[in-house]
Amino acid sequence: MSKTFFISDLHLEESKPIIIELFLDFLQQTAPGAKALYILGDLFEVWIGDDELTPLQLQVSQALKQLSNRGIPIYFIHGNRDFLLGKTYAQLAGMTLLPDPTLINLYGKQALLMHGDTLCIEDVKYQAFRKKARNRFNQWLFLTLPIKLRKKIANGLRAKSQKYTSQTEPIIMDVTSQAVEQAFQSTGVNLIIHGHTHRPAIHRWHEKIRVVLPMWHTQGGYLEYQDSQQFFLNYFDNNGYNRLT
Numbered sequence: 001m002s003k004t005f006f007i008s009d010l011h012l013e014e015s016k017p018i019i020i021e022l023f024l025d026f027l028q029q030t031a032p033g034a035k036a037l038y039i040l041g042d043l044f045e046v047w048i049g050d051d052e053l054t055p056l057q058l059q060v061s062q063a064l065k066q067l068s069n070r071g072i073p074i075y076f077i078h079g080n081r082d083f084l085l086g087k088t089y090a091q092l093a094g095m096t097l098l099p100d101p102t103l104i105n106l107y108g109k110q111a112l113l114m115h116g117d118t119l120c121i122e123d124v125k126y127q128a129f130r131k132k133a134r135n136r137f138n139q140w141l142f143l144t145l146p147i148k149l150r151k152k153i154a155n156g157l158r159a160k161s162q163k164y165t166s167q168t169e170p171i172i173m174d175v176t177s178q179a180v181e182q183a184f185q186s187t188g189v190n191l192i193i194h195g196h197t198h199r200p201a202i203h204r205w206h207e208k209i210r211v212v213l214p215m216w217h218t219q220g221g222y223l224e225y226q227d228s229q230q231f232f233l234n235y236f237d238n239n240g241y242n243r244l245t
């Protein structure tokens, strides 16, 4: 049986050693059983450029590279946290960067992969920020700044984002049905896989399926998609596995 794995929203950072450990474990024990691994954004909580790697970033790149060396291709779509992750790091980690969104052929079925933030169009303030942050010139400018200053700006943005998230209605920050419909219609797919909202679920609407990947807060989780077109959201912690169909 062949299967493909999808993960997102690990938000790796030094202050969450349990999640780091779960992920390294996943890469060593579980991911080698997959035909390919897709990371759909927010692998890291913060990313300010490829030019100065933290011990965590280095450790993760080595673990990813090990998996890729075992013959498991790894694909990466940027999240709203790690959108500055560049080709240098991707190469180091043995990952192939993909645009958001990306269409893939999943065992004969077309699937649309995305981080998911572009589906949250009701969040006007975030979308305005996203437009600025994804502007190539702005990114180039940011990356020319000294690392210390970049860290300061990133921390400021993070604090602002946390405050904003805590003060904004969750429904505003969720996907809107209009954007979801548009994504289905414009691509003609029946399957969308994304993360970002931290509301893991398998939504079914007639023949259309939208899988929202789990975030890694207290446990790990991933989508296992089998060549039989069966799929599962699997959760695990140090004590074992749980499966949600």
Ligand SMILES: [Mn+2]
Residues within 6 Å of the ligand: 041, 042, 079, 080, 081, 115, 117, 195, 196, 197
């Ligand atoms: Mn996100």
